[in-house]
Amino acid sequence: MKYFSPAKLNLFLKIWGERPDNFHELITLYQAIDLGDFLSLENSTEDCLFCNISELASSRNLIWKSLSIFRRETQIIQPVKWRLHKQIPIGSGLGGGSSNAATALYALNEYFETHLPLITLQHWAEEIGSDVPFFFSSGCALGKGRGEKLVSYCQPNPKHKYVIYLNSKGVSTPEAYKKLLPTDFSKRKNKQTFYGENDLEKSVFRFRKDLRNKKLMLERIWSPYHSYVLMSGSGATLFVCYPEQLEEDDQIATDIRIRIKQTQGVPVNCLYRQNLWYIKPFLTCKNKQLKNFVQQK
DSSP states (O other), X not given: OEEEEEEEEEEEEEEEEEOTTSSEEEEEEEEEEEEEEEEEEEEOSSXXXXXXXXXXXXXXXXXXXXHHHHHHHHOOOOOEEEEEEOOSOTTSSSOHHHHHHHHHHHHHHHHTTOOOOHXXXXXXXXXXXXXXXXXXXXXXXXXXXXXTEEEEOSOOOTTEEEEEEOOSSOOOHHHHHHTOOGGGSOOOOOOSOOTTXXXXXXXXXXXXXXXXXXXXXXXXXXXXXXXEEEEOTTSSOEEEEEEGGGGGSHHHHHHHHHHHHHTTOEXXXXXXXXXXXXXXXXXXXXXXXXXXXXXXX
């Protein structure tokens, strides 16, 4: 069985400060999208992982952590063979590694017919990484704490569209957080949302001037369309959000398509069907630039 492993966007990310456990207290709005990887597993005589990006077929891959936790909790020790086809760029801020870990837990539960409730898998996911629990959500959720405490977001806004801009050079998440200054932290505000705000931009743009300049360029290009440009997570992906209703005007819709093509953007769709994305693989983006990113790795 082949499982789809979706990427995510952070529609906003606010950081309140450091925690005693060396993580950061934050709030973010996650959104699953239809760009993703594919993961499959089967019985084997020994554990192994094959991947189209060789550096990800190592013992550091979070898929192994998922397998370790599953075995610890279920006592099932049958060796397995994993096949991972990556399309989410490494260090992109799209949660590829976290998604793969969550998909691995889901796949193991299905493959070995352990019938564990999804809330149990989500709880195990907290041990793997801050973003991993999100991939057992409804597809749109607020993340609090270090990002692992989820609150379902019941009012996803389908009236906006998203275009992502990939970068061949990724950003290290630990480095992004390490370079945060105390002045970068937000003061808590009684706001309903923080759309268009990502406090990690302050840190990342200090050592990635190319991303800062690209955001400024995209803001100029997209300014006529009531849009905002934001970095997802710790980068290096930038994305544009614009009102879907603009496309009701044929001329504007044509202009938007031209801008997307000229700027080499990748249009993506939001996913809201809880966990069904694993067992009903989506046709992912066939954008030529995306294929180039995969081939470069």
